[in-house]
Amino acid sequence: MNVIEPGAGRRLGDEETAAVIGILRQRFGERLQTGEAIRREHSHTTTYLAAQLPDAVVVAQTTEEVAETVRICGEYGMPVIPFGTGTSLEGGVNAPFGGISIDLRTMDRVLAVHAEDLDCTVQAGCTREALNSHLRDTGLFFPIDPGANASLGGMAATRASGTNAVRYGTMRDNVVNVTAVMADGSVVHTAQRAKKSSAGYDLTRLLVGSEGTLGIITELTVRLWGIPERIAAGVCQFPDVDAACRTTISVIQAAIPIARIELLDALQMEMVNRYAKLAYANRPTLFVEFHGSPAGVEEQTAFFQAIAEDHGGTAIEWAEKSEDRNRLWKARHNAYHAVTAWRPGAKAVATDACVPISRLAECVGETQADIERLGLTAPIVGHVGDGNFHVSPLVMMEDEDEVGRMETMVARLARRAIAMGGTCTGEHGIGQGKMKYMAEEHGNGLAVMRAIKKALDPADIMNPGKVVPD
C-alpha cells in the first residue's frame, strides 16, 4: 500500500495508474473501461470549461462496489469522481488530476416508496423523470426540476433546485437522508426517516451540496408531495424588467404560495418568439403557476393578477387544463433551445447567482447594463421568486476577446451578488468554475470547509480540485 501524504492526491505516475486499473479490471471485468470515447463522455460538462478526462471508468452496480472502488483507489491515492448524468454546469465531473470516474447510471432503481410517510428511497442514478414516472399512480410527485433530467444523486450532490423551489424548496429541504461512501471506503447512512431529529450533527445537509468532495452518494431518501388538486398557469408581460421584479417581490412578500414564478427578459423573449414562432411582445415576461385546492388557486390567481396590474403588467393569460398550460408555458420550456439556436456556432455559457429578493430588481438591472457595456449577447431567465437568476452569454469560444468579456461579466455578476448579501451560485454549484469566489463569499468559513475536507478526506481523493480551493 502506498502511503499518500494528506493533501497530495495529485496525478499518479503511469505505473501506479496502471496498477490501480489492473486491480479494478480484475474486479469489474468489462465494467472497467479505458477507451477514450467513454472517458471523454465521463468528463462531459455543459460548460465552456475544457474537458479533463479520467484515467478509467467503473460502472458500479451497488453501494458495496462503489465502496470497493474507493478503497482500492484510496490505497494508491487515486482520485475518484462520481458520475450521474453528466449535466453539471461548473466542471463537476472533470478529472483535473486523472482518476477513476465512478458511473452510477445503472444504479437507477426506486428501492421503496413510503406513500404514507410522503417519502421514497432511490439509488443515486435514478433520474427525476424516472422517479416521477414510477410514482405515476400514487398521487404523489417529486417537485425538484433542474433544467436537465439529472440523477437524484447528482442533484443532491449539487444542492440542485429549479422552477418549483419557490414553493417546494431545494434538494437541501427535500433530501431526508443519504447513503454515502466516504473516503476510507466506509458506508454511512446519514439519518433515519423521521421528519425531524435533534440527534447530532446534520450529516445529510453536510453531504448535500458537497459535490462528491466528502463522500459519494449512492442512495437517498427524498420527500414526496401530493399532486395538487388544481393547477393554474399564467403569463404576464411588463414594460420593463424592474416592474417584473417588483411584481415578484410583492408576491413573495404577500406570502402567496406561488408554485413557480419565472422571468424571461426582453432578449430572451425575442429569442423564444423567433425560435418557437410565438407572437409575444419582446418585453420582460413572468410565467407563473399556482398549485392548491380550487378555492385556493382561485384566490391566488386573483391576488397575483391584481399585483401584476398594479405594476403595469398586461396581456395576462391563464390556463388550467394540462394541454393549455403547456401551450402557455411553451416560451419558457423552449428558452434554452431558443438561446442555443440564436447565434449559430456560439456556445451558450450558463451562469447563475442568487440575492435576497429585496435586491433582485437592482441586481438584474445592473447585470443587464453590464452585459450591454461589454457588448455581449446574454439573455436572462430567472427563478425570480427565490431571487435566483441565470445569465446565458452566447460566446464564440475561439474569439479570445469575447471569451474575456464573458468572463468579466460572470465575475462581476458573482461579486455583485455577494456584495448584495447573495451568493455566487444559487443552484449550479461551485465545481471548478466558481472556486475563485469561495474566499470572498465565505471568509473565515472557508477555513472551516477546508478543515472538514481534510478531516474526512485526508488524502484528497474525493473529486479533488473542486469546491474548496487549496
Place this chain on the structure above:
Amino acid sequence: MNVIEPGAGRRLGDEETAAVIGILRQRFGERLQTGEAIRREHSHTTTYLAAQLPDAVVVAQTTEEVAETVRICGEYGMPVIPFGTGTSLEGGVNAPFGGISIDLRTMDRVLAVHAEDLDCTVQAGCTREALNSHLRDTGLFFPIDPGANASLGGMAATRASGTNAVRYGTMRDNVVNVTAVMADGSVVHTAQRAKKSSAGYDLTRLLVGSEGTLGIITELTVRLWGIPERIAAGVCQFPDVDAACRTTISVIQAAIPIARIELLDALQMEMVNRYAKLAYANRPTLFVEFHGSPAGVEEQTAFFQAIAEDHGGTAIEWAEKSEDRNRLWKARHNAYHAVTAWRPGAKAVATDACVPISRLAECVGETQADIERLGLTAPIVGHVGDGNFHVSPLVMMEDEDEVGRMETMVARLARRAIAMGGTCTGEHGIGQGKMKYMAEEHGNGLAVMRAIKKALDPADIMNPGKVVPD
C-alpha cells in the same frame, strides 16, 4: 501557552483554573463571576441529570468578547459552555469537566429586520417571545415555539422546534445563517442572506443542532412569516390513542397544511381537567390549528372534521377569535403545569422521540403499554403531525427503583423509535442524556461526527462531554 493534547480537554488543575480565571477577571471585571449560586444557576437544566457546575461565568456582550474568552480558554484547554436561558432538557449546559460558562443573555438585541426579505438578524440571547414582541407592528412573526421562552441561539444550537413545526419547519429550516465563534477563536459567518445557495458546504446546518460542541452561535438570521389572515383552532376527542394517531396520519397524508396538531393522551387529559378545572372526557384529544386565507381555513377545517369523524372523533369544537382560541387551547397550554402538579414531590422527567408518521400509532401504543408494565405515571403529549411525541414520567427521585424503571422506559422508547426508522430525539437534543443512543442511531455516521468534532475542536474545549461520545 499550555499545549493541550487533542482529545484531552478534561478538568484542569487548580492552578491552571485559577490562571484562566485571573486572566478573564482582568479582562471582564465584574462580568466574570465565580460565586456558587451563579455557577449553579448556569448548570441548571430542566432534567433529572445532576448539576455539574462550571468554574466561572463570563457575561459576554459582543461576538468579539465571546471570541476573546474562547481564545483565552483555548490556550489552557479550558472548556467553554455557551449559556442561553438554561432551558435545555438533556444536560446541555452542564460542565462535567469544569470550564467557563459564557452567558449570552445580555446579547439580546434584534439587529435588523428585513421585512421585504422575510428575515431578521438577532443576537443569540434574544428570546423567541422578545423577537415576536419586537415584530408586533410588522405583520410578521417567528413561528418556532419550544415549550420554554428559549433564546434563539440556544434554539438554533439544539435544532429546536415545537407545535408549529408541522407547518413552518424546525430551526433547521428557519435559520438562514449564523455567526459563530469557533474553537480557535475565529469568527465565522456561515452564509449570506440569499434564499438558496449551492456555494460549498452547508456550515449553517452543521452548526444548527451541534449544541455548542463545534462553535458558539453569537448571532443568527432567521426566517419570518406573514401573520396568517385567518386562524381557526379546534379540539376533538377520540375513543383511543390509535384513532387520534390515525386521524393525524390521514391529515398529513392528505397534505392538509395544518399549522398545529397536538395529541394529549387520556392520562394527560385527566391531569389537565383536574389542574385547570376543565370538563373534557378523560380521552385522547387532538388540539389543532389552521392558518390561511378565509377560504383556505374553511376548506381545511371542513376536511379535518370529516377525517376526524371517520375515525370516531367526537365533541369537536372550533374557535376563531383570539380569546376563544386561547380558551379552547387552555388544556394544551396547561399541560406542563398539570403534570408537575399531579404528584407532589415528583420530578417530571421530559423525554421525546420521533418516528415516521406511518409508525406513530404503533410507537405511542407500545410506549403506553410499556409505561403500564413498568408501573409508571407518564402522560404523553405529542407534536404528532411530525411523528414527534413527549413522555413525561413523574418520578420520586429518591426512589431508586422508580428511577430505574423510568430509565428503562426512556431507553426502550429511544430504541423503539430507532428500530422504527425514527430518532431518539425529535427536538430535545442529545446533550449528556442521550449520548448512549448515538452509536445505535448513527452507525458509521458517528465516526464522521467524531472526525468533524476533532477537526474543528482538536483540544475538545467546546462544550465537552456532550453529543458525540468518545
